[in-house]
Amino acid sequence: MTKTYQIAVLPGDGIGPEVMAEALKVLKAVSRKENVAFRTQEALVGGAAWDHYHSHLPEETLTICRESDAILFGSVGGPVREQNTPKWQGVEVHSLLGLRKAFGLFANLRPARLFPALAFASPLRQDVAREGFDILVVRELTGGIYFGQPKGRTGTGEEEKAFDTMVYSRCEIRRIAQVAFEIARKRRQKVTSIDKANVLTTMVFWRQVVEEVAADYPDVTYEPMYVDNAAMQMVKNPQQFDVLLCGNMFGDILSDEAAMLTGSLGMLPSASFAGSGFGMYEPGGGSAQDIAGQHIANPIAQILSTAMMLRYSLNMEKPARDIEKAVEKVLAEGHRTADIAGREDTPVSTGTMGDLITTAYKQL
Ligand SMILES: NC(=O)C1=CN([C@@H]2O[C@H](COP(=O)(O)OP(=O)(O)OC[C@H]3O[C@@H](n4cnc5c(N)ncnc54)[C@H](O)[C@@H]3O)[C@@H](O)[C@H]2O)C=CC1
Numbered sequence: 001m002t003k004t005y006q007i008a009v010l011p012g013d014g015i016g017p018e019v020m021a022e023a024l025k026v027l028k029a030v031s032r033k034e035n036v037a038f039r040t041q042e043a044l045v046g047g048a049a050w051d052h053y054h055s056h057l058p059e060e061t062l063t064i065c066r067e068s069d070a071i072l073f074g075s076v077g078g079p080v081r082e083q084n085t086p087k088w089q090g091v092e093v094h095s096l097l098g099l100r101k102a103f104g105l106f107a108n109l110r111p112a113r114l115f116p117a118l119a120f121a122s123p124l125r126q127d128v129a130r131e132g133f134d135i136l137v138v139r140e141l142t143g144g145i146y147f148g149q150p151k152g153r154t155g156t157g158e159e160e161k162a163f164d165t166m167v168y169s170r171c172e173i174r175r176i177a178q179v180a181f182e183i184a185r186k187r188r189q190k191v192t193s194i195d196k197a198n199v200l201t202t203m204v205f206w207r208q209v210v211e212e213v214a215a216d217y218p219d220v221t222y223e224p225m226y227v228d229n230a231a232m233q234m235v236k237n238p239q240q241f242d243v244l245l246c247g248n249m250f251g252d253i254l255s256d257e258a259a260m261l262t263g264s265l266g267m268l269p270s271a272s273f274a275g276s277g278f279g280m281y282e283p284g285g286g287s288a289q290d291i292a293g294q295h296i297a298n299p300i301a302q303i304l305s306t307a308m309m310l311r312y313s314l315n316m317e318k319p320a321r322d323i324e325k326a327v328e329k330v331l332a333e334g335h336r337t338a339d340i341a342g343r344e345d346t347p348v349s350t351g352t353m354g355d356l357i358t359t360a361y362k363q364l
Pocket residue numbers: 015019074075076077078079080092096264265266267282283284285286287288289290291296297298299301339
């Protein structure tokens with residue numbers, strides 16, 4: 001009997017639906033080649049859901065997610081300047097952070113790998129870029145300053161204030177550190193833990209707990225690094241890093257930086273888990289409103305996120321690897337969307353890139 005997987009598909013806003021369409025083309029090809037069925041159920045989230053339900057994360061969407069083996073997520077959010085309109089205000093908090101919290105997705109993996117064919121597109125010094133790099137950002141996703149309470153605003157006039165709280169518990173730090181060290185064991189056995197322990201009490205504690213966990217992994221090299229230095233070291237010498245263990249905010253920021261060093265934010269996939277097989281898979285970037293609707297967005301992050309879904313939630317390593325190989329092949333052949341195109345290149349559209357990767361996957 002054909003094995004069937006239930007996938008919740010949440011395209012969201014901006015370029016979300018455009019890049020999701022390409023990931024679904026690849027998924028369809030996987031279904032044919034592997035003789036498995038993916039029952040995809042599309043649901044509204046973000047601004048797209050607001051238009052229909054006046055909610056950024058409707059109960060209907062949550063139900064579909066609960067009934068699924070995995071969630072494929074696009075992106076949410078409106079134009080940065082329209083952040084304060086009813087449709088867009090708090091959209092990321094209510095929908096994306098809401099989903100992460102609802103499913104306890106505390107561990108976020110963001111692999112930033114510089115493909116040889118894209119060395120030229122990296123803002124790294126070219127002799128450094130030609131060496132390539134492969135960094136895995138392991139980001140804590142349901143704690144830290146994005147979730148800490150209290151947050152709010154008080155007072156008026158010159159005394160008006162706004163505040164957020166950065167808080168981490170021992171168990172939150174320990175469980176994400178364990179994820180990082182376990183993964184490092186299967187990679188190049190190095191964990192660099194990012195903190196700001198010279199200033200922030202939370203980060204003194206972070207470092208202490210990570211050191212306790214590190215003691216259980218004598219085979220893995222552990223080093224702490226301040227976040228400001230890490231941001232700089234990543235540009236100077238990214239090859240020194242293997243696994244970058246970060247809290248929620250630092251991981252958010254450094255993963256965008258790592259993505260750009262691979263050529264574009266449109267190259268960064270991401271997987272989020274709660275410790276079981278269930279997970280949510282989404283590009284590292286946002287809804288890219290500046291290019292939405294133009295069919296020029298890079299679908300590779302969404303496609304590589306789909307490969308991560310096959311690997312981690314559906315236990316399908318072979319097609320996951322083949323999708324990655326297909327992406328590498330298409331890039332090696334010189335096909336590029338606008339964000340990774342050189343001056344001499346004629347960029348391809350989002351749809352053409354999706355077609356090229358699907359064809360390359362089928363031919364493997
Ligand atoms: N996971 C999510 O859903 C996220 C949502 N957002 C939201 O997205 C909206 C736009 O935020 P921004 O700060 O502009 O960040 P963004 O990540 O959407 O875009 C930053 C820059 O990267 C480019 N970019 C991103 N993905 C790309 C792709 N696949 N192909 C080519 N270029 C790509 C964009 O064109 C833009 O120039 C905001 O409402 C923000 O809150 C931001 C980050 C993550």
